[in-house]
Amino acid sequence: xxxxxxxxxxxxTFLKATAGVSVVGLTGLAGCAANNNDNGDDxGDDxGDDxGxDxGDDxGxxxxxxxxxxxxxxxxxxLGKLYQDAYKLTIQKINDSGGIEAGDGNxxxxxxxxxxxxxxxxxxxxxxxxxxxxxxxxxxxxxxSSSVTLPASAVAAKNKKPMVEGxxxxxxxxxxxxxWIFGLLPTANKYxxxxxxxxxxxxxxxxxxxxxxxxxxxxxxxxxxxxxxxKNTSGLSLAVxxxxxxSTSDLSTNLGKVRDQGADxxxxxxxxxxxxxxxxxxxxxxxxxxxxxxxxxxxxxxxxDEAKKNGDYVYxxxxxxxxxxxxxxxxxxxxxFADAIKSEYGYEPDYHSAAGESVILTxxxxxxxxxxxxxxxxxxxxxDIKFTSAYGxxxxxxxxxxxxxxxxxxxxxxxxxxxxxxxxxxxxSPAYPMPDWSER
Amino acid sequence: xxxxQFVVNGLLVGALFAAVAVGFALIWGVVDIIxxxxxxxxxLGGYVSYWVLTFxxxxxxxxxxxxxxxxxxxVAVLFGVGYALQRxxxxxxxxxxxxxxxxxxxxxxxxxxxxxxxxxxxxPRTVTVQFGQQSMxxxxxxxxxxxxxxxxxxxxxxxxxxxxLKNSRTGRSIRAVSQNAEAAALVGVDVEHTRATTFGLSxxxxxxxxxxxxxxxxxxxxxxxxxxxxxxxxxxxxxxxSVPGALVGGLLLGTVEELTxxxxxxxxxxxxxxxxxxxxxVVKPSGLFGDSVEGEA
Numbered sequence: 001x002x003x004x005x006x007x008x009x010x011x012x013t014f015l016k017a018t019a020g021v022s023v024v025g026l027t028g029l030a031g032c033a034a035n036n037n038d039n040g041d042d043x044g045d046d047x048g049d050d051x052g053x054d055x056g057d058d059x060g061x062x063x064x065x066x067x068x069x070x071x072x073x074x075x076x077x078x079l080g081k082l083y084q085d086a087y088k089l090t091i092q093k094i095n096d097s098g099g100i101e102a103g104d105g106n107x108x109x110x111x112x113x114x115x116x117x118x119x120x121x122x123x124x125x126x127x128x129x130x131x132x133x134x135x136x137x138x139x140x141x142x143x144x145s146s147s148v149t150l151p152a153s154a155v156a157a158k159n160k161k162p163m164v165e166g167x168x169x170x171x172x173x174x175x176x177x178x179x180w181i182f183g184l185l186p187t188a189n190k191y192x193x194x195x196x197x198x199x200x201x202x203x204x205x206x207x208x209x210x211x212x213x214x215x216x217x218x219x220x221x222x223x224x225x226x227x228x229x230x231k232n233t234s235g236l237s238l239a240v241x242x243x244x245x246x247s248t249s250d251l252s253t254n255l256g257k258v259r260d261q262g263a264d265x266x267x268x269x270x271x272x273x274x275x276x277x278x279x280x281x282x283x284x285x286x287x288x289x290x291x292x293x294x295x296x297x298x299x300x301x302x303x304x305d306e307a308k309k310n311g312d313y314v315y316x317x318x319x320x321x322x323x324x325x326x327x328x329x330x331x332x333x334x335x336x337f338a339d340a341i342k343s344e345y346g347y348e349p350d351y352h353s354a355a356g357e358s359v360i361l362t363x364x365x366x367x368x369x370x371x372x373x374x375x376x377x378x379x380x381x382x383x384d385i386k387f388t389s390a391y392g393x394x395x396x397x398x399x400x401x402x403x404x405x406x407x408x409x410x411x412x413x414x415x416x417x418x419x420x421x422x423x424x425x426x427x428x429s430p431a432y433p434m435p436d437w438s439e440r
Numbered sequence: 441x442x443x444x445q446f447v448v449n450g451l452l453v454g455a456l457f458a459a460v461a462v463g464f465a466l467i468w469g470v471v472d473i474i475x476x477x478x479x480x481x482x483x484l485g486g487y488v489s490y491w492v493l494t495f496x497x498x499x500x501x502x503x504x505x506x507x508x509x510x511x512x513x514x515v516a517v518l519f520g521v522g523y524a525l526q527r528x529x530x531x532x533x534x535x536x537x538x539x540x541x542x543x544x545x546x547x548x549x550x551x552x553x554x555x556x557x558x559x560x561x562x563x564p565r566t567v568t569v570q571f572g573q574q575s576m577x578x579x580x581x582x583x584x585x586x587x588x589x590x591x592x593x594x595x596x597x598x599x600x601x602x603x604x605l606k607n608s609r610t611g612r613s614i615r616a617v618s619q620n621a622e623a624a625a626l627v628g629v630d631v632e633h634t635r636a637t638t639f640g641l642s643x644x645x646x647x648x649x650x651x652x653x654x655x656x657x658x659x660x661x662x663x664x665x666x667x668x669x670x671x672x673x674x675x676x677x678x679x680x681x682s683v684p685g686a687l688v689g690g691l692l693l694g695t696v697e698e699l700t701x702x703x704x705x706x707x708x709x710x711x712x713x714x715x716x717x718x719x720x721x722v723v724k725p726s727g728l729f730g731d732s733v734e735g736e737a
Contacts, residue, residue, distance in 0.1 A: 073554065075662050077562035215707055244706035247666045249657045252449045253701040256582070260442065273564040276658050280566065284574040284584035302563040306658065308501070437574075 064100070064373065066091075066363060067113040067131040068141030068163075069152065074119035078272075078302065079352055080144050083167060085345050086356030087112055087141065093330050093340075094364060102367045110360070117143055124148045128155040137161070138375045139363055142181075144352075146170030146188065146218035153181040162379040164362045166355030170221040174399040182362065182382050182400045184319075184355040184391065188218050188295075189225025191317045192267050194408040195293045196229050198315075198421040199265050200236065202432050206264030206290055210240035212254050212278075214270035222269040222295050239263045251277050252285055259287040264433075272297025279307035279314055283437050290433030291315060299350060299409050299417060312413045313434040317406040320351035320391055321425050328390040329361065337390035351391075358391040445581050446702035447695055452587040454694020456656075457670050459594035459649040461678070461686040462601060463642035464671035469681020470618040470638045471526070471534055473541050477549035478646055478671055479664025483556065484521065485514040485647025486659030490565045500654075501568040504589060507655055510567070511593060514651040515644040522643025526636040534635065549664060556661035566658040567651075590652035595687075597648050601641065602683045614638050618681060673717050678729050685729030 066087075071080030091110045094100060099109040113135055117124035124143050131137040132155070142165020143152050149168025156163035157178045166184040169191070173181060199206050209230055213223035223243070230238045239261040242254045251274065258266055266289045268278050275294035282292060293315035297303055304311045322338055331337040337357060341349040366381040367373060386395045397403050408421035412431050420430040464478045489510040493500045502510065525548070533544050575584045605611035613634045616624040625631045646667075653659065674693050678685025696716060697709040704712075720727070 073557050073562075075562060075660070077557060081561075242706055244701070245710055248706060248709065249653075249663070249666075250449075250453050252453070252584075252587075253446055253698050254706055256442075256445055256449070257702070259582075273658055273660055276564050276566055280568075280657075281584075284586065286575050286577070286582050306564060306566045308568055 062107075062109055063111045064102075064108045064139065064363075064367060065111045065113060065135070065137050066139050066141050066360070067128075067135060067137035069115050069117035069124040069127040069143045069148070070141075070167075071119040071144045071148070072114075072116035074117075075271075075273075076119045076144050078300075079167075079297075080119075082350065082352040083144060083356040083359075084114060085341065086349070086353040087114065087360055089340060089344055090330055090357045090360040094360070097330075100364055100367050102373055103370045104372050106373075108367065108373075110364075112141070113137060114141065117148060119145060119148060121148045121151045124152050125155055128152050129159075132159045132161060139378065141165070141359055142167055142183070144168075145216075146173060146221065147216055149173055149183075150176075150217065153178055156180045161375050162366075162382060164359045164382065166352070166359045168218075170217045172217065172221065174401050178400070180379055182396050182402075184358050184362070184394070184402050185351075186319050186404045186406055187225075187401055188221035189228070190406055191222045191295045192226045192269065192293065193229050194317060194406050194421050195265075195267065195291070195315055196226070196233060196236070198408050198430055199291050199432070200233060202290075202430070204290070204433060206236060208237055208239040208261065208263045208265075210258040210261065210263035210266045210289075211238060211242070212240070212251065212258070212266070212268050212270070213243050214274060215243050215245050219269040219271075219295070226267055226269065249273070249277060251281050255281050255285045255287050258289065259285060264290045266292040268292070268294040270294065270296070272300060272303055275303055275314070275316075276306050279303075279310040283310055286437060288434075288436040291430075292434065293317070293408075298411075301348065304411055304417075309413075309440070311411050312440075313411065313431055315408055315410045315420070315430075318351045318409055319402075319404055319406055320354045321407055321419055322349070323419065323427065324392065324425060326388050326390060326392050328357075329364070329387070330357075331390055334390040354389075354391040358389045358394055361387065361389045362394060442702060443699070446698045448581050448583060449702075450695030450698030451691055452583070452591045452694070453698065454691040455591040455594040455598075456649050456652055456690075457667075457674055457694050458687045458690025459597050459652075460646050460667050461671040461674035461690050462598050462683055463644075463646040464668070465675045465678065465681055465683065465686040466601070466614075467639055467642040468675060470614055471530070471635045473530060473534060473545065474538070474672075475530075475639075475642070476542060476545040476668055477525075477552060477664070478642070479666065479668035480549045480552040480556075481518055481522065481643040481646035481664075482650035482653065482667045483659055483661065483664045484552065485518050485650025486567075486654035486663075487556065487560060487565070487650075488514040488517045488647060489651035489654050490567055490659065493567060500565065501570060503570055504586075507567060507569045508589070508593065511648050511651040515597070515648040518647025518650075519640040519644035521640075521647075523636045523640035525643070526639035527632070530639065531632055531635065549668070553661050553664065560661065562661060564658040564660045565654065567655045569655050584656075586655055590656055593652055594649060597645050598683065598687050601645055604641075605683065610634070610637060614641075673713055676717055676727055677720060679727030682727070682729040685727055688728060 091112055095109045099107050101107050115127045140156050140161050140163035142149050142163050144167035146168045150173050157180045162180050164182045169185040169188040171187040171189050211226050213219045230236050240257050275298040298314050298316035325334045338349055365387050366378045369381040370377040407419055409417050410420045412418050418428040467475050490500045492510045492513050493502050533541050569586050571585045575582050613629045617634045621631050674689035678689030700709045700712045
């Protein structure tokens with residue numbers, strides 16, 4: 001019989017090996033989980049005090065270690081890489097220029113442990129607990145995305161370690177009474193507000209808006225801000241308000257609603273893959289709106305590369321203007337930071353990169369300020385911090401969020417990506433309204 | 441009119457679901473493997489189309505005919521990938537405990553995802569197909585031309601598979617192995633080769649569907665899971681191993697999802713689909729086109 005021709009020993013050996021590896025793997029994972037749970041409990045009781053008091057001694061040899069998890073694989077790996085690159089290059093530059101002269105009189109080099117959380121909140125939590133318990137990390141770099149940052153910030157609070165993040169923008173992160181988390185992105189509810197301001201300032205202002213929102217934490221926070229803004233804007237109503245699962249890849253039916261309701265402006269609160277689908281399907285579903293914006297991913301070059309001409313006229317928010325040249329303590333200025341990223345990694349940095357750079361600079365500035373390098377003193381220093389970087393002015397409000405407004409960019413056919421709002425930093429006037437598909 | 445639009449949207453996307461699920465049903469029915477890496481075959485098919493066009497034309501933008509040719513390349517390449525995977529890996533756990541086959545195909549899906557991520561990054565990629573007008577209006581119903589082309593392509597792929605299984609010598613071998621592998625071997629059928637061919641066909645048709653998905657939506661390394669899940673639902677709807685069942689199941693799922701999205705809300709689509717699955721499992725466990733369990737007993 002054909003099936004029995006194969007030597008059974010090979011199969012048995014293979015099966016045993018597979019089963020063995022699986023058992024070992026699962027046992028190992030279970031063991032790790034158990035250890036983490038144990039350490040997690042201990043860390044909660046002991047780590048808080050010990051870490052707070054001994055952090056300076058432990059980390060005070062010559063190196064201060066910053067640790068965190070990041071989306072280095074998974075759906076957000078493309079954005080996670082921007083943070084990783086910015087962290088690495090900034091730390092390298094600081095160390096190359098002699099390190100940090102801390103307020104306690106010592107000079108420290110920075111070290112970084114950054115582990116892949118695969119954009120998985122539970123993995124991220126485990127990584128942070130592990131960094132604190134096993135690697136004695138006292139200063140935490142936040143992960144990417146609100147869904148991952150929220151539970152990670154709880155680990156920071158439980159263990160009393162300051163966490164500075166540039167990748168989580170949900171207001172929920174900062175509404176927990178957590179005194180150990182600091183965010184460099186304006187909260188998600190502010191992301192789309194400048195687009196409404198811009199549209200309402202036009203001579204043919206929109207009357208009907210449509211909101212399509214992904215069902216993740218960040219996008220829902222963005223959508224909440226949009227609903228509130230439209231409610232408070234006279235002359236503008238919300239004609240379509242739809243939430244769709246992250247796994248949905250086809251927006252046809254929802255875009256059909258936008259068309260049928262005659263909406264003038266479309267706000268897509270979602271990530272890059274949906275932004276590309278929106279750009280393609282606006283045309284294939286024959287949807288003509290005066291403005292279309294996507295909250296995340298629509299400003300990346302990869303969005304424009306894939307959406308091609310359909311990406312023209314699409315808007316996107318950013319917390320950073322690459323053309324606003326601020327002084328920077330490590331690179332010299334915003335433009336020099338942009339040049340350094342481009343020369344090292346071959347791409348133009350966006351606000352994720354700039355926020356990542358300022359995460360490192362926030363710790364640097366805090367270390368320089370404190371008279372003793374401990375988590376509590378560093379946390380207190382960050383609360384009062386005030387400095388300028390390539391990212392702009394950095395200072396935090398009482399809840400730990402940076403005091404910053406979003407700018408609005410637009411892809412324009414001739415000029416490329418342009419800042420169009422607010423007027424004070426405008427590179428070009430908005431191309432508003434978008435031309436109908438039949439006119440393109 | 442809105443209802444008609446939702447139904448058309450559902451049928452257009454449902455045909456693609458069906459083409460993906462047909463391969464899943466085939467491999468489940470013949471090799472008795474629930475292939476958790478099936479969605480990754482869809483993803484790889486999308487990337488094959490994208491990279492073939494990029495390599496040949498400089499960018500993934502093509503006329504409809506050239507785009508269709510890239511679908512055929514995806515089918516051929518993924519047939520080879522599926523054949524090789526069955527021969528090299530899956531054959532070793534065929535006939536073994538279900539848990540082991542799930543573990544192996546799940547591991548395979550993770551490996552393929554990670555390799556794709558390393559090779560092509562997480563950036564979504566899309567193939568642009570050039571039409572004078574992207575859509576047409578049929579009595580007030582907007583029909584995107586690319587979706588219509590993908591609909592026809594998916595139906596043709598499914599129909600070709602059905603005809604192949606019914607009429608070709610290899611197709612008869614596949615059906616024989618699905619009914620009784622040992623008896624098929626006794627009458628001279630090369631069971632291992634037939635199973636590998638089945639896996640190849642399953643992956644090939646998934647790859648073709650993936651190429652169409654790259655043209656309508658986009659492809660990403662992590663996109664596979666949802667297609668595996670949808671395939672599972674469709675196969676249970678239609679009946680394990682049934683090609684017509686998978687086709688009807690796919691069209692039905694697409695229509696139900698789009699009607700739910702249109703009339704209620706998109707956020708309820710998954711809940712409604714899986715509720716229907718539960719109801720069907722209770723009322724007709726063998727699926728719409730599957731053999732009755734009681735009848736066989």
